[in-house]
Amino acid sequence: MELHVKDRLYFPQLLPQQNTFMEYAMKRAILKKVGLTAEDQEKFEIKEKEDGKGIVWNIEKDMAQPHAVEFTPDELEYIKKGCEALAEQPCPDDFWALVERIYNTIPKK
Template identity: 40%
Template sequence: MELTIKDRLYLPSFLPARGNFKEFNLKKEILRKIAISDDERQEINLRENAEDKRIEWDVEKERPLLVEFSKEEMDYLKKACERISDEELPDDMWATVETVYNEIAKS
């Protein structure tokens, strides 16, 4: 799955805060795979705008991350996306959900 910086920032907010031990481990592994390294943060100048508390970065320097998730991780992501399907979210967050569903449809 190809993930943008925005996808990688949004995905953790979709994942449940609670779950059983297996779900905890799936979430931990997903978060490890999509983490933004310190080097990458510097490269794209990832920062918080002090005025409006928004996260900003140099999109020209951004490179999508190619991530492979296991079947169990994809099932967990699917469940997480289904759980939020009735919530009202900004369009760009739905684009991240769509990215997950498109990848699920391929497999």
């Protein structure tokens, strides 16, 4: 799955906030895969806005160099669980577009 900076910023919101210990470990592994590193911050020129209300980055570089990540079937089920818990909450369209891409990644049974 290819993720852009905005997707990677949204990802922590997708995951359940209460977990068993095993789910907590899986959540940490997922966040490690998708998290933004110091190198990403430099490469994509990620900065906080001067007014402190939001983040900006170089969108051209982001679109040209998406972050490729592979999730295990268990991780995808865990992510799906988090998405389903949010289904009734209002969120921006691009957030739901990420959820849709995740669902399209899950193998059909």
